Amino acid sequence: MRRRTFLLGSAGAAAGSAAAALTGCTIEGNGPGGTGPGEEDGKGGVTGTVLAVKIDNVGPARPHTGLAEASVIHVEQVESGLSRLLAVYAAEDLPPVIGPVRSARETDLALLGQYGRPVLAYSGAQGKLQPLIADAELIARPPERSSGAYFRSADRPAPHNLYLRPARLKPAITARDLTPAGLRFGPPPPGGTPTAVRTVRFPSARFTFTWSAAKKRWQVAMDGAAGALAPATVVVQKTRVRDSRFHDRWGNSSPYTETVGSGTAVVLRDGRAYEAKWERPDARAETVYTSPDGERLSFARGQLWIAYVKR
Template identity: 60%
Template sequence: MTGERGARRPGRALTALLCAVTAAGLYGCSDSGPPEPSPVPTTAPATTSPPATTPAPATTSAAPTGRSPFTGLPARPAPVLAVKLDNVQAARPHTGLGAADLVYVEQVEGGVTRLLVVYSSRLPDLTGPVRSARESDIALLGDFGRPALAYSGAQSALNPLLKAAPLDLVTEGSAPQAFRRSADRPAPHNLYLRPARALAAAPGADDARDIGFRFGPAPAGGTTVESSTVRYPAARYTFTWSAADRAWRVAMDGREARATDTGPVRPATVVVQRVTVRPSRFHDRFGAVSPYSETVGSGTALVLRDGRAHEARWSRPTAASGTTFTTPSGAPLAFAPGQVWVLLAPRA
C-alpha cells in the first residue's frame, strides 16, 4: 500500500437524504485558486504491487472477510475515498488511476466524460487532475454508506445538495493541505489531490462495504471478443483483451490510457451499464445543460471479462441499495477479481 493511511475509524450508518434539485445555476468549471509553488512531478512515485490476485470463489453473497467488496482481492478494511477527475485530452495522462479499485465513467456537458475514481484498498501518493462534482455523483455514491468525496468545486445551487448528502466533502476550501497545483499544466487541469491527507480531513468516511458486486469464475457462455468500443457524444473508449496481462487494455479517444505513476491502465472487468442520460436542471457557465445519469432503476449491461462479453441485467431499487448484475436467466454474474471499470453509457 502506498501513501500514508489515516487513523482507522469506525463506520457510520448511512443517513438517507437524496433530495430533489430545486435550483439552477452555473458550474464553476475552472475551480481554481492560487497555485502552490511546488509542482506535481511529471512522474509520480510508483505504487506498490496490488495484493496477490488469488481468485475469489464463486459466491452469491458479499465478499468474505479479508477481501475487498470492490475488487474481490485480498484487502484490509479501509475508508472509501471517491475523487472526481477531469478527462479531456488536456487532462491526460492521469495520475493515480492504476491504484483505484473502481473507475466510473460519466457523461458531462458537451458530450465529453469525467471519471469518478474510488479508492480503498490502496492509496496513491497523488491523484488527478481533480475537477468539479455533478448532481449524478450524489445518487451514484449513495450505496457506499458515507464515503469521502474530493472535488474541485461545484456551482452554488448544487452545494446544498452535496452538503445534505451522506458524504464527507473534501475541497480546497475545507482541506487546502490535501491539494496542490502543478506548474506543468495550465488551469483548470492542474489540481491534484493527496489522498492520505484527504482521508485525514474526512474522519467520518465509512469503510468499504458491499455495493452489489460479486466475484468468482465466469458464467458459462458469452462471446469471445478481441475488443469492444463504447461511444459517448464526444468521447470514445476501446477495451482490448490482453491474454498476457489477463486484463483489458484501455484506449481513450484512440490513445492508450496510462497513469503517470504506474503506466498502462489494465482493468480486469469492464461493465458497460446502459442508463438513461437525461438533462438536469443545472447548466455550465456557457449555458450547456448538465446531463444526469440515472443509476437507480434497472436495465441492460455488457460485462467484459477474461476475453469474453456477457449480456447482463442490472438492478438497483433505491439509491441506498447496491447494484446487482445478473445473467439473462437471473443468476448472479461474477466479475473477475481486480480493478473494475463501470461505464455509465447512454441507452441505445
C-alpha cells in the same frame, strides 16, 4: 453486506513514478472548521469509509496520476458530450497523488450512495448544486475544506492541474476494503461471446477496451490514445441519460445519469462479453448484476470499470 477486497494489478508502480514527478504549490484551504456537509459531531469525529475522487478526462488532463490504484472507476457523461471519471479507493490502495481533480456533478450524489458514506474529493461545484451536496450522505472535501491536501502542478495549465494528496485528507480514509454494490468475484459464468475489442462511445468521447490474453486485462484507450490503465472487468451499463436542471457557465445542460432503476448491461471479463441485467431500487441500495436468467454474476479480481451509456 459482506466485505470484499479488491485485488489490483501492478500498474500502480508507473502511476507512483508519475506522481513523484509532479511539482507545484499547495492549495491552502480553511480546514474543516466545525461540522459541515457529511460530518457529525459524535465522539471521535467522522470515520472515513472509502474515498471517491472526481477526475478530469479531456485530452489536456492526461496522462492521469493515481488511477491504477483505484478499485472502481465510474465513467460518466458531462456537458458537451465529454466524459469524467469517478475513481473509488480503499485505504490500503491510496496512491500519494491523484488527479487532475475536477468539479462534482449531480449524478455523483446518487451514484455514491451505494458506497455507504464516502469522502468525496472534488475541485468545487456550482452554487445551485451546493445544497444537494450538503444534504447528501457523504463527506464533502473540496480544496476549501481540506487544508494542504490539494496542490497545483506546474506541468500543465489550469484547470487541468489540480491534484490531491489523499493522505492529508481529514477525516482519514480508513476502510481496509470496499463493500460496493452487488459485486461478487469468482470464476466466469458459462457462455459469453469471445471479444477482442469493445468501444464505448459518448457524443464527444470514446473508450476502447482491448483484451490482452498475456496480462488478462483490458487495455484502455481514451479518445484513441492508449494508456497504462488495464481493468480486469468492464461493465457497460445502459441507462437513461437526461438533461438536469443545472447548466455550465456557457449554458450547456449538465447531463444526469440515472443509476437507480433497472436495465441491461454487458460485462467484459476474461476476453468474453456477457449479456447482463442490472437493478438498483433506491440510492442507498447496491446495484445487483445478474445474467439474463437471473443468476448473480461474478467479476474477475482486479480493477473494475463501470461505463454508463445512454440506452
